[in-house]
Amino acid sequence: MECPICGKRMKTYAVDFIQGTLAEENNKCPEGHYSYDYHYGETVWKIGYKFLTYHYTQSEEEYRRIKRKVDKLIKQYKQPKKVRRLKWSVDTVNKRLRRKML
Numbered sequence: 231m232e233c234p235i236c237g238k239r240m241k242t243y244a245v246d247f248i249q250g251t252l253a254e255e256n257n258k259c260p261e262g263h264y265s266y267d268y269h270y271g272e273t274v275w276k277i278g279y280k281f282l283t284y285h286y287t288q289s290e291e292e293y294r295r296i297k298r299k300v301d302k303l304i305k306q307y308k309q310p311k312k313v314r315r316l317k318w319s320v321d322t323v324n325k326r327l328r329r330k331m332l
């Protein structure tokens with residue numbers, strides 16, 4: 231599983247099975263952008279500082295609604311503004327390095 235924000239491989243730090251059924255699973259981006267946890271029937275998504283939860287007793291329609299929210303938050307978190315700023319700083323650093331080398 232990869233982080234939907236940065237694409238880095240997520241850390242799976244606990245997987246627990248009870249009689250062959252998945253009871254607990256925690257996946258976390260090493261940069262802390264995103265996490266996906268499953269804990270005894272409850273799924274928790276963390277996108278940035280926002281949390282969304284789904285419990286298996288809720289309807290499938292409810293699941294789709296929550297999943298759409300998760301996808302929307304991921305898109306918001308990956309704002310092009312932030313990407314541009316990051317690219318700008320990388321370019322600036324490269325230019326400075328080039329100048330030093332010459």
Ligand SMILES: [Zn+2]
Nearest residue numbers: 233236259263
């Ligand atoms: Zn990430």
